[in-house]
Amino acid sequence: MTDFPGAPSGPSTGSRLRVLAAMSGGVDSAVAAARAAEAGHEVTGVHLALSSNPQSFRTGARGCCTLEDSRDARRAADVIGIPFYVWDLAERFREDVIDDFVAEYAAGRTPNPCLRCNEKIKFAALLDKAVALGFDAVCTGHYARIVDLPGGGRELHRAVDPAKDQSYVLGVLDAEQLAHSLFPLGDTTKEEIRVEAERRGLAVAKKPDSHDICFIADGDTQKFLAQHLGxxxxxxxxxxxxxxxxxxxxxxxxxxxxxxxxxxxxxxxxxxxxxxxxxxxxxxxxxxPAEGLDVLGLTAIRPRWCGAAPVGEGRYTAQLRAHGEEVPVTAEAAGGELRVRLERPVRGIAPGQAVVLYDGTRVVGSATISATERRDTAKI
Incomplete structure (x- = not known):
């Protein structure tokens, strides 16, 4: 395997890698690609076409993957001076993310499609194709850090900007996927990224961030589900x-x-x-009543570890929502399940959501919540 850069938050000037930069058309992925190229890597930009019938333009900060986004990504690649391609992954995205999203809601669960997209699309379908084509790594604009260990191996850590940290949705990455990942923005704040983008002459410097679910451009999840489920x-x-x-x-x-x-x-x-x-x-x-939402413990399935699986019971912190706070927990993995006891009750935790374990800033792993234990010990 090619040696990977030693800097904890992105590419270094040490080893020259063939890097595939996923470019969404936003400011973060554009600066990430620019940093990778500036570090001396051989960078190729790629925009993922995830919609079979993309809209021409975004509506403010809603949605993504429009024709406008594709053009913004291409213009950014031209400014950086790197080759650029558009890859059609719409069918794979529909099967692995959209259909899964609908099926989870139909089953009474609350899924996180961004987490599923990272697991199935950006760091599975895209990464697999990149490696098959001879690329060493996939570079994205996620706010997270990778730390290379002296004895080999890598760890995933939170970004330095807590307001933009995206390690929660990256908790599904395993050791092999981390070995082929670059996150150049993990040591930078969002404000600094916009200033840098403007300095680099990137037209997306002031482009609004995408919010809500990318494939529900109008933000009306209930209407979307009604169209699919009746x-x-x-x-x-x-x-x-x-x-x-x-x-x-x-x-x-x-x-x-x-x-x-x-x-x-x-x-x-x-x-x-x-x-x-x-x-x-x-x-x-x-x-x-609100008190009925208090969760004291949970069981999660399909654990994925960002390195070696933990052995025995241990004390960690857990994040239970994409923008939720950390909670001290005791957790143990056994028999393909993760059992977690919360040191204080947390409200509104639902099956289908992800629990991500942390040891300090290090991401230990992620699992999908299958059952919760309330104050009355009833499993929901």
Missing amino acids: TAAGDIVDADGTKLGEHDGAYGFTIGQRKGLRIGRPAADGKPRYVLDISPVTNTVTVG
Whole structure:
């Protein structure tokens, strides 16, 4: 295997690598590609066409992968002075990300499509193709750091900018994928990246960041799911099973949701009610008080480790949402599962979400939550 750069946050000038830079058309990936080229690597830019029928333009900060984004990526590659290609991965993206997203909601779970895209597209389909074509590494604009260990191997760490850290959605990467990954932006703040982009003459310097789910450009997840799953009337009930209202599809709700419940009668105590459970089998949505959302423990499946799997029970911190805070936990991997005890309750954690374990700033690994334990010890 080719020797990889020793700098913890991106390419170094030591070894000259053949690098495939994934360029979304945004400022982060453009600067990442520019830094890799400036470090002396042989860089080729590639834009992933992930939509079969891309829109011509973005709507503000919503969506991505439009024709406008492709053109922005090409212009950035021209300024950097690197070859540029567009690769059509729309069918793979539909199968591995969009279809998975719909199926998870249909099953009453809450998926993270960005995490799935990193696992299945950017660091599987793209990386596999890159390696097959003779590239040494894939470079992206993610905010995270890679630390090369003196004795060999690599570790994934949080970015220095906590507001932009994206290590949570990279927790699915295994040791082999990390060996072929470059994240040049991990030691930089977003403000510094925009200043650098302007200095480099990149037209995307002030382009808004993409938000929400990239394949739902208007941000209306419920409408998107209704188009794919249709309507299916069901009941909204309280914890005792008393019917409080009706819905058009259980998939339109998420654990912890408060607004849009369409409950006719107020709670006896006058307090707001939240979604506590979603049952696709009975097409029932259960609501109750906020205290019913307190999670004390969880079980997660399909663990993926950013290195060697941990042995025995250990103390870590866990992040349970893409922009959530860290929580002290005790965790143990056994029998293909990860069992986690939270040192303090956390509200609104749902099956389908990812739990990512950290040891300090180091990412230990990730797993998909399959069940949660509430205060009453009921598994949801």
